[in-house]
Amino acid sequence: MAVTEHLEDQPHIEDIPHPDRNRSYQETMMSVPEGEDLLIIAGSEITRRPPHGHMNAVFIEDANELFSVPGNAADWDTASFGAAARNWPAENAVDAANEQGAFVFWNHSWSDFDNAKTVITDFHRQATLDGKLHGIEIANGSTYSPESFQIALDHGLTPVGVSDVHNLIDWDHEPHNGGHRPVNLVFTEERTVEAIRESLIEGRTVVWFRNLLLGQLEHMEPLLNASLQLIGTRYLGEDSGVLEIELTNVSDATFELENLSDYTLVQSHDIIEVPPHSSETYLLRTDGRPNRGDLQFRVLNALIAPDANPEMQFTFDVTSNF
Numbered sequence: 001m002a003v004t005e006h007l008e009d010q011p012h013i014e015d016i017p018h019p020d021r022n023r024s025y026q027e028t029m030m031s032v033p034e035g036e037d038l039l040i041i042a043g044s045e046i047t048r049r050p051p052h053g054h055m056n057a058v059f060i061e062d063a064n065e066l067f068s069v070p071g072n073a074a075d076w077d078t079a080s081f082g083a084a085a086r087n088w089p090a091e092n093a094v095d096a097a098n099e100q101g102a103f104v105f106w107n108h109s110w111s112d113f114d115n116a117k118t119v120i121t122d123f124h125r126q127a128t129l130d131g132k133l134h135g136i137e138i139a140n141g142s143t144y145s146p147e148s149f150q151i152a153l154d155h156g157l158t159p160v161g162v163s164d165v166h167n168l169i170d171w172d173h174e175p176h177n178g179g180h181r182p183v184n185l186v187f188t189e190e191r192t193v194e195a196i197r198e199s200l201i202e203g204r205t206v207v208w209f210r211n212l213l214l215g216q217l218e219h220m221e222p223l224l225n226a227s228l229q230l231i232g233t234r235y236l237g238e239d240s241g242v243l244e245i246e247l248t249n250v251s252d253a254t255f256e257l258e259n260l261s262d263y264t265l266v267q268s269h270d271i272i273e274v275p276p277h278s279s280e281t282y283l284l285r286t287d288g289r290p291n292r293g294d295l296q297f298r299v300l301n302a303l304i305a306p307d308a309n310p311e312m313q314f315t316f317d318v319t320s321n322f
Contacts, residue, residue, distance in 0.1 A: 002042075003042065004044055007021060007067040012078075013077070014077055014078065021044060021067070022062060025040065025063075039196070041193060043060060051121040053106060055106055055107060061101075062100065065100070066097055067085050068088045069081060098132045103134050104134055105136055105137060105158065106148075106157075109137065110147070118136075118151060128157060135152070135158035135200065135203075136152050137162060138207055139207050140161070140164050140182065141182070144209050160200075161184045163182050180210075183208040186199045187204040187206075187219060206223055211254055213299075214303050230246070230316060235318060241288070242266060243283070245281065245284065245295070246281045246282075248274075248279040249279075251277075254276055256272075257271070257297040260296040260311065261293075263284040264284065266285060271300070291318050292315065293315070294314070297313075297314075
């Protein structure tokens, strides 16, 4: 979990001066029970108006180095402090974050545009070329941005998905009704903060947003193969050409699959669903009762580009019953 408070927006500064911007991270760390395996990541949100917009810097060492205002915080009211803090060039804040080894990404970029369609700005393009901007949110809260996804692919930015929760997960995403917050899956060699940082820098992510998986093919493919497997096949009888297959889904996602193979489905048209943490059987019509064959599916709840779904192939071998 990353804790990323706004550096410049201080709505209660007249009553709570907030002299140390690292306190939220420190308080969170102290609240984690001993032996708990929750990893806490230090971060801050750099807040500017367009064209710079909002950026998160995570894996930082000192949040106080990422903003600058003259004088004492006690001398400011909320509006004047925010205005003064935003006058410090965004380039300086991004430089300070990078000097600490941070992973910096562009937040909810679509909110900077009247039509909610992200276009990469000169600032973000140059920061990317300089190696100082590393990622871009393609999903945030209740919004998915295909334009941001395409920018990530075109410019080598890491696709990021976040909850950006300001209230409660249960309020915003209703897990009790089957919902879930946006999840950023990061593929690492080990479970450490540094390993997560390294994988984010290198772009090894898949975003899970409202049951939609979003990511590059090289990371999506192993995730799909690990999540969904063909575990059994048999014919319904000695003379039957109807093949029964069993698919198991070990993930939290519901997989929606479109049949692309030569075998037609008996109990539905071309679309099947495989619920999370379940094994389901499906019937297919064959010609000639082949002992071996390939089943091809398009994964409808996954995207490897804004207009492209990945495909999966299962090879069946009818050598035993379930």
